[in-house]
Amino acid sequence: MKLPIPAWPRLRLSPSSAIYHLACIALFALSSTLLVAQNQVRRHFDVPAGEAIETLKTAARQAELEIMFPAETVRGVKTKAVEGDYTVMEALNRMLADTELYVVRDEQSGALSVLRQSRAPQQPPRTETSTSGKADGPIQLSAFEVTDRRTHGYQATSSNSATRLNTPIVELSKSIQVITRDLIDDLKVTELNDAVYLSSAVSETSPYSGRLAVRGFENAAAKRNGLGNYGSDETITDTATIERIEVVKGPSSLLYGSSSPGGVVNYVTKQPISYAQNSVRLVAGSFGKHRAEIDSGGPLIGDGKTLNYRLVGAYNEEDSFGKYNGGQRSVVAGSLRWHITPDTYILVGAQFDRGDRTNIRPGNYPISRSKFDANGNFVSLHDHFELSKEARDEWVGAFSGPYNRHHSRVQRYDADVFHKFTSELSLFAHYSYIDNNLQEAYSTSSAEGWQQSPYAVAGRNEMLQGGYWRTPHRRSGNGTVTLNYDLKRENFETQIIAGWEGYIFDLKQGDYSQDAKYWQLVNFVNQTGYGQTWENTLAGLNEGIANGHWHITDIYNRTQTYQAPYLLLHTYLMDRRLRIIAGIRHDAVTIKQIFHTKDATSSDPFALTAGSVSSNKASATTPMLGVSYSPIKDQKGFVVFGNYSESLVANEITNPDGSNLPPEIGKGWEIGTKLDLNQRLSMTLSYYTSDRTNLARGVPNTSPQQWVASGLQRSKGFDLDLFYAITPAWQLIASATTIDAVYIDDGDAALIGTRLPSVSKWNWSAWTKYNFTVGKLKGLSLGGGLVSRAQYQVYGANYPGMIGPEFTRVDLLANYTTKLNGHDLELSVKFNNIFDKVYLVGPVFGQPRSIETSVTMKF
Numbered sequence: 001m002k003l004p005i006p007a008w009p010r011l012r013l014s015p016s017s018a019i020y021h022l023a024c025i026a027l028f029a030l031s032s033t034l035l036v037a038q039n040q041v042r043r044h045f046d047v048p049a050g051e052a053i054e055t056l057k058t059a060a061r062q063a064e065l066e067i068m069f070p071a072e073t074v075r076g077v078k079t080k081a082v083e084g085d086y087t088v089m090e091a092l093n094r095m096l097a098d099t100e101l102y103v104v105r106d107e108q109s110g111a112l113s114v115l116r117q118s119r120a121p122q123q124p125p126r127t128e129t130s131t132s133g134k135a136d137g138p139i140q141l142s143a144f145e146v147t148d149r150r151t152h153g154y155q156a157t158s159s160n161s162a163t164r165l166n167t168p169i170v171e172l173s174k175s176i177q178v179i180t181r182d183l184i185d186d187l188k189v190t191e192l193n194d195a196v197y198l199s200s201a202v203s204e205t206s207p208y209s210g211r212l213a214v215r216g217f218e219n220a221a222a223k224r225n226g227l228g229n230y231g232s233d234e235t236i237t238d239t240a241t242i243e244r245i246e247v248v249k250g251p252s253s254l255l256y257g258s259s260s261p262g263g264v265v266n267y268v269t270k271q272p273i274s275y276a277q278n279s280v281r282l283v284a285g286s287f288g289k290h291r292a293e294i295d296s297g298g299p300l301i302g303d304g305k306t307l308n309y310r311l312v313g314a315y316n317e318e319d320s321f322g323k324y325n326g327g328q329r330s331v332v333a334g335s336l337r338w339h340i341t342p343d344t345y346i347l348v349g350a351q352f353d354r355g356d357r358t359n360i361r362p363g364n365y366p367i368s369r370s371k372f373d374a375n376g377n378f379v380s381l382h383d384h385f386e387l388s389k390e391a392r393d394e395w396v397g398a399f400s401g402p403y404n405r406h407h408s409r410v411q412r413y414d415a416d417v418f419h420k421f422t423s424e425l426s427l428f429a430h431y432s433y434i435d436n437n438l439q440e441a442y443s444t445s446s447a448e449g450w451q452q453s454p455y456a457v458a459g460r461n462e463m464l465q466g467g468y469w470r471t472p473h474r475r476s477g478n479g480t481v482t483l484n485y486d487l488k489r490e491n492f493e494t495q496i497i498a499g500w501e502g503y504i505f506d507l508k509q510g511d512y513s514q515d516a517k518y519w520q521l522v523n524f525v526n527q528t529g530y531g532q533t534w535e536n537t538l539a540g541l542n543e544g545i546a547n548g549h550w551h552i553t554d555i556y557n558r559t560q561t562y563q564a565p566y567l568l569l570h571t572y573l574m575d576r577r578l579r580i581i582a583g584i585r586h587d588a589v590t591i592k593q594i595f596h597t598k599d600a601t602s603s604d605p606f607a608l609t610a611g612s613v614s615s616n617k618a619s620a621t622t623p624m625l626g627v628s629y630s631p632i633k634d635q636k637g638f639v640v641f642g643n644y645s646e647s648l649v650a651n652e653i654t655n656p657d658g659s660n661l662p663p664e665i666g667k668g669w670e671i672g673t674k675l676d677l678n679q680r681l682s683m684t685l686s687y688y689t690s691d692r693t694n695l696a697r698g699v700p701n702t703s704p705q706q707w708v709a710s711g712l713q714r715s716k717g718f719d720l721d722l723f724y725a726i727t728p729a730w731q732l733i734a735s736a737t738t739i740d741a742v743y744i745d746d747g748d749a750a751l752i753g754t755r756l757p758s759v760s761k762w763n764w765s766a767w768t769k770y771n772f773t774v775g776k777l778k779g780l781s782l783g784g785g786l787v788s789r790a791q792y793q794v795y796g797a798n799y800p801g802m803i804g805p806e807f808t809r810v811d812l813l814a815n816y817t818t819k820l821n822g823h824d825l826e827l828s829v830k831f832n833n834i835f836d837k838v839y840l841v842g843p844v845f846g847q848p849r850s851i852e853t854s855v856t857m858k859f
Contacts, residue, residue: 053075059082080095089103153180177249195242219265224269228476235355241351242267253648270310273298275299277297280857284854290317295310296309309337310333322845336349408436426484441541442467443466466519468511481499506557580625586620588617589663590615638677641670646666650663651664656706684719687717687718691744692713693713697747737762737763739760755792767783781817804840826858
């Protein structure tokens with residue numbers, strides 16, 4: 001018996017209304033931040049003696065104030081116990097007595113910071129803890145090294161995804177949204193695509209391949225540690241290995257090479273750490289979900305200044321919802337960082353992923369209740385969706401079945417070298433190797449097959465399912481070298497970054513098909529007849545080819561080589577109030593492809609043709625220019641900015657005459673404003689427009705098929721990201737985006753003026769959490785959030801009946817943290833989609849109402 005769900009009023013917000021409401025929140029936050037004075041009342045403190053890195057966090061929670069300190073500064077220091085009623089300064093001074101640590105208050109913002117020195121100074125220097133005060137400028141770090149001092153709960157105040165320098169986000173002339181590790185943990189998400197779902201500018205276009213779209217334009221696989229992630233297609237990125245995710249909006253080829261004009265999703269992996277940290281997490285939830293995670297790190301030799309490590313592992317198993325939908329996956333990742341000298345280190349790492357999934361083909365969509373009429377007769381493949389709970393809970397995909405399998409095995413190896421020659425000059429080099437071996441058996445529905453079948457009977461919801469097999473094997477080597485020089489003069493400072501990136505990518509794929517007389521007759525209502533005899537193992541496939549059940553369709557090999565030098569200048573003028581970033585990059589790509597089609601004989605069913613060879617060379621130069629300015633002299637946390645940038649994607653198609661297509665080109669500009677006040681409020685509001693041209697289009701009525709590069713797609717709209725620490729114990733994040741993404745010019749005249757596929761007109765989201773720090777509820781955290789998206793056409797205007805509905809999904813969270821034998825123990829429960837809304841993610845159903853529980857122990 002299903003429990004009745006109350007009919008709550010529908011929440012509808014137009015794009016302008018969503019922007020208006022979130023802007024009101026920001027204005028309220030600004031006024032309250034400027035008007036509320038520093039709390040000087042006495043509070044009750046009960047902080048045990050222990051490591052400063054933990055006791056200072058405890059004191060901050062009990063004081064309900066932000067206390068800032070670099071983890072490296074306080075590491076290894078033990079503080080005294082404090083119990084009683086004190087002001088914040090009194091409590092901290094008692095804790096830090098007889099240590100090398102001391103606390104100072106910023107004269108302008110009132111923020112508290114903990115510093116360290118060998119002996120306490122007579123007059124402690126004024127510390128600059130916020131970009132609203134005097135900014136401390138870019139921090140010279142190796143590429144994508146994460147530091148504690150720049151992340152506060154859900155807020156990240158710096159990023160190196162836009163400049164290769166760890167720069168305060170408020171100073172950057174691009175829109176960047178950061179999803180921190182704390183937020184990933186609270187969302188209880190285990191896949192990269194689910195983690196970015198809270199970003200209104202990002203949408204998922206294919207659960208199968210892991211592809212995402214930013215601002216309406218589909219993006220290639222997400223970047224990893226700021227570098228190309230070539231060869232990672234068709235794999236799930238587990239969040240157990242991720243430290244943070246950064247969404248860089250707008251064309252970004254200067255730093256990322258081949259990428260869409262909408263933007264780039266870059267995830268930063270967990271790195272070796274210099275202090276001991278260990279945790280174990282066990283998860284259980286709806287649809288048979290079971291998961292285990294481990295995370296261990298710390299020094300192997302010395303006190304954290306010589307050899308550090310990080311080891312992460314996860315195993316995930318779940319059936320999910322619908323028919324034949326689920327799988328298992330596991331990941332193990334380890335890394336070592338050896339600090340040869342204070343100015344030189346080497347990092348090596350390895351990661352191994354294994355996945356076995358079903359029901360995840362590209363273009364997969366609900367079929368069981370959408371392809372047959374009430375009388376059980378076949379209707380159009382692309383006629384409509386039935387968006388009911390019954391259809392969702394029992395759905396089967398158009399490319400699915402119980403014996404469809406997707407087996408992936410991925411190996412990654414990384415090596416970094418960093419050396420600081422002087423205080424101004426440093427070098428960073430990185431190499432990454434990926435080996436992605438995939439085997440997949442799948443099926444597809446065929447209207448023609450149904451009509452020709454002597455077995456299918458009208459009125460029985462029956463259709464033939466063809467059997468297919470593919471074996472893509474991807475390997476890539478990606479290397480990059482950057483030289484950073486900090487040129488300082490009396491009136492200006494320029495960060496000069498000269499870099500080179502290159503990679504070799506190789507894809508070899510075999511395609512196989514089952515002889516039509518062995519296709520399976522399937523009933524799509526009761527799901528009987530699915531592929532009971534399919535050879536869905538490699539051994540079975542070879543046997544099937546030998547006995548004539550299967551045929552080799554083709555063998556395909558593609559090798560892609562790529563190299564790109566680039567130069568980036570980041571200049572600071574007017575006491576760092578004016579910041580100019582400019583750069584240029586030249587990409588040269590060579591693509592060589594070989595096709596072997598079947599040439600089977602009765603004596604050799606594996607025979608192939610000699611193969612046809614094609615070669616495609618392309619090059620392009622992409623510039624970038626950005627300006628950010630702080631108009632108020634003493635308030636550098638208020639910024640106006642603008643930028644222009646370009647992107648490219650190499651066209652892989654070669655015409656029969658050997659001619660090549662030029663690369664796809666993206667061009668975009670953006671203007672906006674940013675706020676970052678006392679690390680309590682940060683906001684980015686911008687207007688953007690981006691174009692994509694030179695899309696590969698087939699010439700109608702040509703044989704063999706001819707191709708041209710043509711067309712123009714445009715996306716424009718408003719973008720808002722907001723973080724507000726209402727109190728140190730209460731955090732709120734929100735984002736909203738309007739996306740007007742349409743065909744401006746296309747070879748198919750019917751598409752001109754229509755929207756791009758799977759793009760909502762508007763999206764917005766919010767998430768908040770409150771931590772109880774005193775009283776009987778101490779240790780309890782309550783949170784919740786919602787995601788709201790407008791309707792969209794899944795496959796564009798050519799299939800007007802296939803609509804993804806407008807929806808608002810609500811999730812709730814409860815955490816309780818306590819101590820067990822001196823170790824932190826967290827009990828958590830997360831409720832997803834509590835009102836059980838029926839919605840789509842790309843072309844497939846979104847998650848129904850579900851529950852997830854977890855236990856986490858930290859050592």
